[in-house]
Amino acid sequence: MEFRSHTLPNGLEIVAECNGEAHSTALGFFVKTGSRDENDATAGVSHFLEHMTFKGTPTRSADDVNREFDEMGAHYNAFTNEENTVYYAAVLPEFQDHAVELLADILRPSLRDDDFDMEKQVIIEEIHMYDDQPPFGADEKCRAAYFGSHPLGRSVLGTVQSITELSVEAMRDYFARRYSPGNVALAASGRVDFDGLVAAARRYCGRWQPCADSRRIEPAAPQAVFQAIHKEIATQEYALELAEGPAAGDDDRYAAKLLATVLGDDSGSRLYWELVDPGWAEQVSLNHCEYEGAGLMMTYVSCDPEQIAENLQRILDVYRRAEAEGITAAELKTAKSKIRSRIVLSSERPRGRLFTVGADWIYRREYRSVEEDLEKVADVTLDDVTAVLSKYPLRRSTTLAIGPLADVCPPR
């Protein structure tokens, strides 16, 4: 296992974890742009643009793009979130160069008017689809309530109205600013020919013109709001709670992840025993989410509408007790075993490792091997967890409930 990195003169960074024993090669272009880089006039453009990159380039039609990925047998896709748009492919090692060439080409898309109008329909269908599935979309509404006017409160999908009104010119302008090579990292893992990777990046991305644009990192001013959204067709009631947590650059994020595992893992956690095992909730979880300059502890619960108020109270009680008494050494040890096993299992596939290697680089400009990551987890002490509990109180949160109830009683 060897880490290699290189930067092209235009600013594009290339990082790779090379493992000669792997069966496949995973490649990903990580573009540091997402909904937090949008404004009211461009709401949803990052995600829409991600779709448009697959619609063709000056030398390829959309059919060509799809066909060529399939001809390589690539396992490929793209996703957009609040601050990144990632394009990735896992291929057999012999296709490394072709995969880089194809991914690089689609990152300079034509953005043709006709394709834009056609894909608009697909995006609107995607918005409709999520709207029919109540738990989806609830996280965006809760983030909006928590972050208020801060850019991290913006919706990734946008709305039917914002997408309908978006112009192709606005997308082209956004693309020119945000897809600058200095804002992109090419990451790779698995069986990687690194010299070949750098040569390919030089050949296919070397002419990308840099453009100075930056993301403003403003401090978040979290809101404590309690809100219930009435969704008549829903059968279950869903609630999300957001509280402050460590940001992507904070060292206490490991302690936060262990804390989330102890309190809110989907099995065997305190919330599990309080809510799921007795049958009060279908699911409950606590997760840590990290952003640039901000972090969240996110609680999720789904249950019978009649149980929601009591469940929110049960959750609050679990958090109060943890803040008052901390967690036990035995709980911390169990959480470490779980996380260790998850890291090992997810790292066996190059395409699992790719996202860790890419995210470590774009957020922290650092590389950590699986062993180093495991050590970081092993080194967390009870004191570290207690410090996180006091620095980021879980009970101070924004809550959003969505489901058949018009009103939900907040916990006391």
Add this chain to the structure above:
Amino acid sequence: MTEPILSHVLPNGLALVAEPIASLQSAAFTFLVPAGCVHDPGKLSGLSGFTCEMALRGAGDRDSRQFVLDLDNLGVERHESVSAAHTGFSGATVAENLPAALAIFADLLRRPHLPADQVEAGRLVMFHELRAVEDEPTQKVMIELRRRHYPEPWGRPSQGEQQALETIAIDDIRGHVQRCYHPNGAIVGVAGRFEFERLKDCIGELFGDWRPCDVAPIRERAPDCRYEHLVYDSNQTQIGIAYACVPYRDPDYLKAWGAVGVLSGGSSSRLFTEVRERRGLCYAVHATCHTLRDRGGVFCYAGTSADRAQETLDVTLAELNRLAAGIEDHELQRLKARIKSALIMQQESSSARSSALARDWYHLGRARTLDEVSSLIDALTCESINAYLAERPPGDFTFVTLGRRELEVPVGVS
């Protein structure tokens, strides 16, 4: 190229099928117990699922908390599922913890407590599962489609029905374990880092004295409905279309599977291209092969806004019918590339391999190595697939739609 597959059948019928993969740090296992929902008595639909839920609530000398805690301390990522034929229990963890994890699962399968004082909690868990499906129209339409495509009880949903779940008592659950949790017909697939002889001994010690028992025959009843519309006040209309396909163990299966791959595998497939890319009709459209032991089906899905639903159905159906005219060589070449790549990448996951081994054993009575699958794929030709399609063209469709308005469906026309 790939590792050999080793197997051993205990005298009581439990089959161990294993693939050591030295390049992995993990080991994974999949138990398939012949306790699928086809064995639910008619008035107790959901009994298999309920039993699975209760089996996790303590076994051997562990109560339910200790059971979960010990698996967590071993870092076991676990998953349970109930299908028509089986209840499946699977787990994956770092390799050194495999024997200890298997011992806990032996308790679960052979000595579950099934505590009477937790049956109401278990019932609530089952109700939650039912309600969760109601909020996922995509899943709901496919569940209803399967129910109408296969003869009863093979198309049953594992979640059961509210009324039946209300009446299930702890004795029903205990009886179900006695009748269905037995070694004859049970399979354990194991993949990852381990030494086979030691694994074989371990399985022998844990399960050697598990006693087999008789299996009741399944009575079938043909489905009677070809189109059903479920009224639902949603933005989108969900469309499900099914037609018959040979099962996995049929010599023609890979041809049928290949044809469905051309229809819906990758972004250059016919459905994605014609329904989404060319017409922008929907975000999600796909088709997959599903197999039982003696029959199979191709299940297609599309979800779109109500006012475009009829066009989506028509275009999707036209693609299904066009398949009868055959596939082209360039489509087959892309299909082969995707399958080859997927097979090689399957070696990177112990979980994926362990479930594939157990599934193979159930359907074929043996497991295929990845090399063997690879040569079967190499042997596929356009001519062989097209001959299959000419003989068994998509047709005699079953439809289920869910949304505000019913659609016009050519029932009885293929």
